[in-house]
Amino acid sequence: MSANRGEPLVETIHLKKYFPIRKGLLQREVARVHAVDDVTLQVFKGETVGLVGESGCGKSTFGRTVVRLLEPTEGDIRFEGRSIAKLGPRALRPLRREMQMVFQDPYSSLNPRKRVGSIIGDPMKIHRTVGKRERRQRVQELLETVGLSPEHYNRFPHEFSGGQRQRIGVARALSLRPKLIVADEPVSALDVSIQAQMINLLEELQDEFKLTYIFIAHDLGVVRHVSDRIAVMYLGKLVELSPAEELYSRPIMPYTEALLSAVPIPDPDLSEQRQRIVLEGDVPSPISPPSGCRFHPRCRYATEICSQVEPPLADYGNGHLAACHHPLNVDQETLRQVQTAPGSPRAADESALPKDTSGQSQPVPEPSP
Amino acid sequence: MAEKLLEVTDLHVQFATEDGVVRAVDGVSFALERGKVLGIVGESGSGKSVTAMTLLGLTRGVNAKFEGAIEYKGEDLLKMSEAELRRFRGNELAMIFQDPMTSLNPVYRIGAQITEAIRTHEDVSKQTARNRAVQLLRQVGIPEPEERVDDYPHQFSGGMRQRAMIAMALSNNPDVLIADEPTTALDVTIQAQIIELIDKLKDDFNSSVILITHDLGVVADIADDIAVMYAGRIVEYGTKRQLFYDPQHPYTWGLLGSIPRLDKEKPEKLASIAGAPPSLINLPQGCKFRPRCPHAFAKCTEHPPLENRVGDSPPHLDRCWLTVEEKRSLRDLTIRGEAAA
Numbered sequence: 001m002s003a004n005r006g007e008p009l010v011e012t013i014h015l016k017k018y019f020p021i022r023k024g025l026l027q028r029e030v031a032r033v034h035a036v037d038d039v040t041l042q043v044f045k046g047e048t049v050g051l052v053g054e055s056g057c058g059k060s061t062f063g064r065t066v067v068r069l070l071e072p073t074e075g076d077i078r079f080e081g082r083s084i085a086k087l088g089p090r091a092l093r094p095l096r097r098e099m100q101m102v103f104q105d106p107y108s109s110l111n112p113r114k115r116v117g118s119i120i121g122d123p124m125k126i127h128r129t130v131g132k133r134e135r136r137q138r139v140q141e142l143l144e145t146v147g148l149s150p151e152h153y154n155r156f157p158h159e160f161s162g163g164q165r166q167r168i169g170v171a172r173a174l175s176l177r178p179k180l181i182v183a184d185e186p187v188s189a190l191d192v193s194i195q196a197q198m199i200n201l202l203e204e205l206q207d208e209f210k211l212t213y214i215f216i217a218h219d220l221g222v223v224r225h226v227s228d229r230i231a232v233m234y235l236g237k238l239v240e241l242s243p244a245e246e247l248y249s250r251p252i253m254p255y256t257e258a259l260l261s262a263v264p265i266p267d268p269d270l271s272e273q274r275q276r277i278v279l280e281g282d283v284p285s286p287i288s289p290p291s292g293c294r295f296h297p298r299c300r301y302a303t304e305i306c307s308q309v310e311p312p313l314a315d316y317g318n319g320h321l322a323a324c325h326h327p328l329n330v331d332q333e334t335l336r337q338v339q340t341a342p343g344s345p346r347a348a349d350e351s352a353l354p355k356d357t358s359g360q361s362q363p364v365p366e367p368s369p
Numbered sequence: 370m371a372e373k374l375l376e377v378t379d380l381h382v383q384f385a386t387e388d389g390v391v392r393a394v395d396g397v398s399f400a401l402e403r404g405k406v407l408g409i410v411g412e413s414g415s416g417k418s419v420t421a422m423t424l425l426g427l428t429r430g431v432n433a434k435f436e437g438a439i440e441y442k443g444e445d446l447l448k449m450s451e452a453e454l455r456r457f458r459g460n461e462l463a464m465i466f467q468d469p470m471t472s473l474n475p476v477y478r479i480g481a482q483i484t485e486a487i488r489t490h491e492d493v494s495k496q497t498a499r500n501r502a503v504q505l506l507r508q509v510g511i512p513e514p515e516e517r518v519d520d521y522p523h524q525f526s527g528g529m530r531q532r533a534m535i536a537m538a539l540s541n542n543p544d545v546l547i548a549d550e551p552t553t554a555l556d557v558t559i560q561a562q563i564i565e566l567i568d569k570l571k572d573d574f575n576s577s578v579i580l581i582t583h584d585l586g587v588v589a590d591i592a593d594d595i596a597v598m599y600a601g602r603i604v605e606y607g608t609k610r611q612l613f614y615d616p617q618h619p620y621t622w623g624l625l626g627s628i629p630r631l632d633k634e635k636p637e638k639l640a641s642i643a644g645a646p647p648s649l650i651n652l653p654q655g656c657k658f659r660p661r662c663p664h665a666f667a668k669c670t671e672h673p674p675l676e677n678r679v680g681d682s683p684p685h686l687d688r689c690w691l692t693v694e695e696k697r698s699l700r701d702l703t704i705r706g707e708a709a710a
Contacts, residue, residue, distance in 0.1 A: 024601040054556045138699065161645055162413065191412045196627035196641035203638070218556045221629035225639055248631060264586030266628045268609050271589045274547040278565060279558050281512070282526045 007081060008042035009212045010066060010099075010180055014346060015039045015075035017058075017065045021287065034286045035061040037236035038075070040343025042312075043180070048206065048213040050223030052259065053233035059216045062233065063182040066214065067099040068092055079180075097127050100173035104185035106165035110157040116143070116168055117153040117183045123175045142171040142360065145208075147201060163194035170201065174209065182214045184237060186221055199225050220256075221263040224248060229319070232256050235286055235294040237345065238313065240322040250329040252322035255295045301326040309352045313344040327354050371402040374544055374577055375424070375462075380437035382416075382423050384385075384430075389650040393419040395601035396424075399594075401545065406571065406578040408588030408609075409625065411598035417581045420598070421547045423447075425462055426454045428491065441545075460490040463538035467550035469530035473522040479506075479533050480518035486540045505536040508573070508697075510564060528559035533584045535566065539574055546571070547579045552587060564591055585621075586628050589613065597621050600647055600657035603675060607685035617679060617687035617696050619662045619703060626704040640706025664691060664699055 017036040020029040037060045043049050051059045064070045066077060068084060077085045084095060103109035108339050110119055121139045122132050130138055140150035146167040166186060183202065187195040203226060205211060217223045223230055223244075230247045232240040232255065240253040251257045254367055258277040265271045279298050284290055290297050296306035305325050313323045316334055321341045330338075340350045382394035394416045401407050409417045422428045424439055426446065439446040441462065445455065474482060483502040487493065493501075499518070508512035509532040522530055531551060538546060548567060552560035568591045571578050580588060588595055588609070595612045597605040597620060600642040606617040616622055626640030644661045647653055653660055654672035662669070668690045677684040679693055689696065 001631055054467070054558055163645065192585070193412055193583075193624060193627045193642045194645075195637040196629075197643075199629075199639055200641060220557070221631055224631065224635060245635065259558060260631065262557040263631050264557075264560075264584070264589060264628075265632050266586040266589050266613065266625055267632065268589050268613055270632055276561060278561055282528055282559070 006045060008078070009045045009080060011040075011042040011078050012062075012066060013040055013076040013078070013343070015041075015062070015065065017061050017070060017074045018073045024241075031287050034058075034236045034289055036065060037289075038345035038347065039233070039236075039238045040243070041231060041238060043212060043214060045179075045212055046206075046210060047228040048215055048226050050230040051214055051216045051225030051233060052218065052220055052223055052230060054218055054259075054283050056286060057233045058145040058236040058286070059218075059233050060184050062182050063101070063214055063216050065180050067180070068095070069103060093127075097129070097176045098178050099180045099182070100176065102166075102169050102173050102186045103182060105189055106162050106169060107189075107244040109169055110165055112157055113154070114156075116155050116157070117155070119168060120171045120175050123172065127176055127337040129176060138175070139171075142174055145174070145205070146171045147197075163190055163197065165200070166190060166198055170205070172203055174205065177209065178211070180212045180214070182216070184216045185218065186215070188217065188219070195222065202226060219263065220248075220259050234257065235283060235289050237294055237323065238321075238343075239295065239297060239324070240320075241313075242320040242322075243318065246318065246320055250320075250321065252316060252327045252329060253295075253324045254299050254301050254326070254328060256322075257328060258298075275363070284364055293323070301328075305352070310345065310348040311354070312348040312350050313341045314338045314353055323348065325352065330354075371404060373400055374403050374442065375401040376438075376440045377420075377424070378440070379439045380420065380423065380439065381435065382428060383420055383434045385432045386435070386650070387470065390602050392652065393649055394423065395652075397598070397601070397603055398437075399596055399603070399606065401577050401579065403544070403577055404571070404575060405593045406580060406588075406591050408592035408595040409579060409581045409598060410583065410585055410595060412583055412589060412646050414600075414649065414682045415598040416601035416649075417598045418549050421464070421549050421581055423580060424545075424547060425458050425464055426451070426463075455474050456490075459486060459542050459543075460540075460541045462545045462547065463541065463543040465531070465534050465538050465546065465548040465551045468554050469527055469534055470554065472534060475522050478519050478521055479525065483518075483533070483537050483540055486537050487609075487682045490541045495507060501540065501568075502536070505540055506533065508539075508570065509533070509536045510562075513524055527555055528562060531555060531559075531563055532566065535563075535570070539576075542574055542576075544576055545579065546574075546576050547581070550583070551580070552585075553582070560587070567591065584628065585613075585624050600652060601649060602657065602688065603686070604658065604689075605687045606675070607681070607687075609681060611679075611681060611685040615679065615681075615685070615697075616700065617685065617693070618658075618689050619664055619691075619699075620658045622700055622703040623661075637703065638706060640704060656690070663703060664695075666690070 019033040023029040023030045053059045065072050072085050076083050117139055121135050124135050143150050148167055187198045215226050227244045230244050234255050240256050258279045259279045292308045293306045293311050296302040311323045311325045313321050315321055338353055378398050380397045384391040411417045416499055422458050435447055482503045484498040487498040503514045503518050511517050552563050592609050594608055596603045605621050625640035655672050659665045659669045673688045673690050675686045675688050677686050679685045
């Protein structure tokens with residue numbers, strides 16, 4: 001897959017981010033939240049990688065660690081080939097210009113006391129990219145680019161609707177002409193009708209400014225429209241990575257299958273016919289994640305091996321990776337050629353590649369009560 | 370004919386503000402039968418939440434002005450005093466709010482909050498109420514309810530909190546359950562669980578449900594009837610099948626088009642509704658959707674009444690001047706986002 005894509009703009013190598021839980025007088029570390037646990041992912045220039053999973057799967061932590069808002073615990077982050085995992089604040093400063101974020105909540109991510117002009121213009125002031133007079137002009141251009149009017153320059157955030165605020169957030173992210181934008185659930189707080197506007201805007205901007213996106217969402221419906229590739233995370237692990245359309249037609253990991261079936265279909269008949277896999281319960285605690293495959297307690301295909309051995313991230317060809325002992329939608333031929341992907345987690349057992357000879361994985365029948 | 374529980378007739382709600390009078394609800398009528406689910410769909414600011422909160426008398430205040438009638442089992446809720454209304458609120462009509470993070474009191478245990486709801490309306494002992502709370506938590510699918518009943522809200526996840534909210538709303542076996550965007554703050558996987566739960570509990574408790582959402586996809590499974598609201602009015606009303614398979618109003622088309630579909634080929638561009646909902650202080654003349662409508666023509670400056678233009682039975686109402694033939698020919702293009710504005 002990497003042959004024709006050139007160099008990755010940003011890549012993580014066995015990236016880990018643990019949050020210590022400290023207790024007692026000495027603030028001793030008693031446990032750790034395994035927010036991101038050994039994720040290797042490359043993001044190529046000009047592409048959009050969708051990052052999907054439920055709350056608590058580590059997708060936001062991953063996004064924030066990549067742009068170095070958080071300190072990585074282990075592993076490396078490379079931006080344009082250069083390692084940035086250990087850079088100090090001063091060395092990072094020029095890089096901040098290249099990597100920007102758009103946040104989920106358009107209400108809390110804009111300073112209510114600042115005018116739109118300074119919200120969007122301040123990054124240019126701090127980084128001294130343009131002079132004072134030119135700055136105003138740039139801000140007004142940006143406002144137009146994101147579909148607002150230049151007259152909004154002197155207004156306060158509270159004068160705007162949720163969708164408009166999110167546009168301000170996008171204009172702010174664009175103001176330093178970054179190469180990478182990490183969009184953390186940029187449309188989740190918006191109405192469906194406004195979501196579509198936002199998604200279309202982000203796509204237009206990508207073409208215009210040659211942007212690379214990491215687009216974080218919990219809804220597979222939304223990311224389909226923006227993503228070239230989609231990464232699915234579960235409890236800190238990358239469990240599937242696939243070209244966007246292939247993920248929808250041929251999910252390999254049962255978790256992806258369940259996520260897909262949770263997206264509502266606005267068609268009563270189709271919705272009724274569809275087999276919906278309702279995942280029981282919530283995501284387990286990332287403080288002491290389940291052994292083996294982390295999804296096994298909620299997986300309907302789980303067998304003994306799933307609770308004991310962590311499956312390696314396997315390459316199913318065409319850049320489609322998945323970590324599962326009981327892969328779905330895979331034929332015998334492909335299964336024979338499956339190899340461990342280079343970025344497979346170190347804790348995984350490489351010898352435990354799936355070799356299900358019976359063909360399709362079958363759901364384990366539920367014990368009758 | 371099923372028992373008619375609730376009938377709203379020509380409801381108007383206005384709020385006086387410094388900037389002018391906000392016409393939040395501007396002539397809304399609908400009826401709800403026992404055991405049915407009514408979906409109310411619209412964008413932020415369409416008046417759907419104000420409608421729902423007015424049913425429970427939660428919008429009363431010095432600045433608010435009401436007109437019309439809300440008849441519940443033959444009594445007009447709108448004319449009742451606050452004290453009289455309290456008999457119904459939480460008891461016969463209960464509400465589930467959007468945000469499970471802020472609608473539970475963080476300093477009281479989950480169990481205490483549910484028992485309080487029970488004991489407000491029923492004279493039962495603390496122990497009985499507590500047992501009922503445990504039972505309710507079990508019914509809404511909280512694991513180990515005997516222990517979790519003593520948890521604080523922060524010990525619950527978002528989905529569990531919403532389940533606890535539902536348990537609280539059901540604690541007095543209400544006839545009407547009003548759910549205001551019950552899943553918007555939740556993950557899609559949890560959303561599917563909650564919708565399924567509401568559907569099941571509705572049958573267990575023999576209640577009716579009003580489900581408010583901005584996402585037509587959410588009501589596709591569960592609703593019997595759907596009202597689409599825009600700028601304080603219902604612009605289209607019909608059964609679920611009528612709404613999804615023969616939608617009549619361009620706003621409904623826009624809502625349908627802006628949902629990313631997994632069951633279809635990925636379009637080049639997502640259809641979206643241009644612009645934003647109008648200010649409720651200064652509404653456009655004529656059809657309120659006109660400024661955003663790709664099919665507006667001269668007649669749209671006149672206000673269209675809500676009528677059964679299709680001539681369907683049960684009635685399928687809409688507020689659009691286009692002829693039914695025109696609508697049917699324009700519709701698919703609009704939903705795909707290919708109609709020129």
